[in-house]
Amino acid sequence: MVPTEELRPAFPSAMADLRDIPLAEMPALSLDQLGRVLGRVLPGPVANPMPSGAFQSSI
Amino acid sequence: MDGRVLIPADQFVLKVHSRCDLACDHCYVYESADQSWRGRPNAIPSDVVSHAAMRIAEHVKTHELSRVEVVLHGGEPLLVGVAGLRAIIVELESALSGLCRLDIKVHTNGVLLTERFCELFAEHHVGVGVSLDGDRTANDRHRKYRDGRSSYDPAVRAIRLLASDRFRHVYSGLLCTIDVANDPVRVYESLLELEPARLDLLLPHATWDAPPPRPAGTGTDYADWLIAIFDRWQAGGYPVRIRTFDSIIATLAGGDSGTEALGLAPVRMAVVETDGSYEQADSLKVAYDGAPATGLDVFTHSLDFVLEHPGVAARQRGVASLSATCQQCPVVSSCGGGMYAHRYKAGSGFDNASVYCADLFKLISHIGSRLPHVAQATGRAGPALSDDALAEFATGRGGASAVGQLTRAQRSLGRGLLAAVYEAGLASPVVGPRGREQLRAAWQVLAVADADCRGALDAVVGHPYLRTWAARCLAGLGFVGEAGHDDERLAADLGHLGAIAAAVAVRGRDRARLTVPVLDGAVHLPGIGRLVVGLGSPGTGGEARAAIEVEADWVRVRLGAGNWRLSRPRLLAGEPCLAEACTAEGTLTVGTGRPVAWEPVRMLTAPGIKVALEDTDPYRDCHQRPAAPRLSDEEAGRWQRSFSAAWREIQLHHAAFAPALAAGLTALTPLAPAPAGSAASAAARQGFGAIGVALPDDPVILALLLTCEFQHVKLGGVLDLYDLFDPADERQEELLQGAYAQLAASEFWRVRAGLGDRDHTEAAEQLERLLAHTAATVETLADAGSLTSLGMRFAERMRIAIAPRTKIA
Structure with a gap:
């Protein structure tokens, strides 16, 4: 077995843990939000993301 | 600049007309403190359009942006007419062609929206957002023509046109300005009936000097109004995206807000008025006359000047730019002090909490309490591998426990994918x-x-x-x-x-x-x-x-x-x-x-392993060779016999790989036959647990293919969780995958060579060739400079793992 000390917590996973979110609650996460979670593992666009802090005014 | 790094803009609000065909008494453009619209041209002149487009393109090149969004706004942008809007859109497209992705949106009151406008927007993929304050009663409270007539019917006619099959793909959503005198649920359901992809529920622009009406006297009228809708939205299974709620949920989960009205994300937006002057956020018009002005314009200033303006810079400093009250607030990361304009008070300027502070606190707290799993689960670190598992994978091995951890991570991913497709499908x-x-x-x-x-x-x-x-x-x-x-x-x-x-x-x-x-x-x-x-x-x-x-x-x-x-x-x-x-x-x-x-779906079985022989799934054709059609019973029998023999080979001679295979190999997909004399097998990054194989004649070769292809499955699972190299360097995954599979191949041939049977010579030759190739690939990886620090350590362990294999077992 190769020593593991150097692989310790300095390397957290970039993927969010969705196992404990009830499926019924999952759509509370917008597609933008899911896209940020899943985007690293999927080719192509997951959604047309809304720019962060985007303009928001009615006329 | 004060030493800070300039944060580029990626959203540009282009005021294409400064007048409106409605006279809504709650309009922040005409009814607020700032009256700068009076001195501006009605329609945006063509030289302002061309300079604005040039400035955006210049900004894209300077900051190497991959995507920008331009919002065509007003006044009422449709007053420019179809031909005028076409010219503006074409100018923008032309200026940014080949530089970056351009998304154009238009915000309108809808009353002028005709098929011709919709055809233009469909032709150029321009998303359309329409302002509507709810049902007829709610809408007519403010949104009227100058002579007092209702704008409801023409606006709804326009929205139904957008919602038709022909134009639905450009129907971005509805923008509703809140009036707490309206029934919240009735407003929500009347808007929902119009099938928008997204709803914006907007707090009416207000300041401490001009506070919003609070008829209920609770001090949280706006939170109560929004909470009534949130509860209905949640009970209904989130049938539409509501930006305010989405932003609060995203920030509770540690992400960015999708609106300037919430969150701590730096402002990345600039406004261009019809006379070419740059302005700060539009909403600042409610603060005082001239509040949005920058003194800059498209003719003489690049967009970088706008982003260096003190008013813009103040909104790029996150929590440091907020009032002392906000900085100590437990929901500050979600609220972000609310919309900048809503903090204004004569004397103290913007150094205050929002005039909606109590509402925002109550709303954010309510949403957090109603979605505890979302806030907790997405806010914490993901399903990382244990230290031991990661180290095992780095040697090219990885037992049942390590593979089990990958499988659990894939389940997490699968749940997210289900939700993503569901939401994407609805939208x-x-x-x-x-x-x-x-x-x-x-x-x-x-x-x-x-x-x-x-x-x-x-x-x-x-x-x-x-x-x-x-x-x-x-x-x-x-x-x-x-x-x-x-x-x-x-x-x-x-x-x-x-x-x-x-x-x-x-x-x-x-x-x-x-x-x-x-x-x-x-x-x-x-x-x-x-x-x-x-x-x-x-x-x-x-x-x-x-x-x-x-x-x-x-x-x-x-x-x-x-x-x-x-x-x-x-x-x-x-x-x-x-x-x-x-x-x-x-x-x-x-x-x-x-x-x-x-x-x-037939199952292939052998002692200690059960694998689906997947020849029916409509999405199995994802391997490098075409998937074979459904097997006959006779062919399936041949697969079972060969699989049994291959598994015996693995258990007998390559036992170190057996536990991982038994734990993680879930499907074998028959591929179209390989050219005579060659083996064909593949594992797809998007198909964790599956291996595609064209069944070879020799079960030993099948054992080799299973062992090597499962290396790709394992490494793909690791790469889903960790960055081992710079994602921009596409060669790295190919190199790493190749070397990783060779680790198993060299081990396989080392054992075969040690058996001393009929294939001893061939196995020894294979081993020598593979070891040299694997070592060279690992060296190339290490020298390429695009491995992350974890990737470097991973490659180093692969190199160590190769060394002892030079000895024949």
């Missing part, structure tokens, strides 16, 4: 009202199964080709409406969520009714099998959807005039099963109807 213009209803029915079955029979859901979510399907759907949605894209097939792909739900129901629920697409001439139950009906695939005409009813003992399938029933226990046992023709009421009929055949 997709290629899915009509009936399709959306079917998606909701499928989701309901999945959500209930998640609570009642998690094992059934996990079994289906764990199927390798669920991810292939999801990736196909989500990638396809990026090209909706593009020439050459098959919208009919995409709609069928999205509808496959019903088939996934049906498979879950068959495995775990008492009853369910679902609609599923007919794909490749069959009705599919993923992981269980398919009912071959021969007709109705997308693009072939005929009925493309079938109804599935799951009962205690039977699974009934209805397609057009045909009805069949299948024994549920036999389906679950994977046994051959007769599809019995029956009437709609379930009475058996003999000798009538279309001949159909049930094709179960």
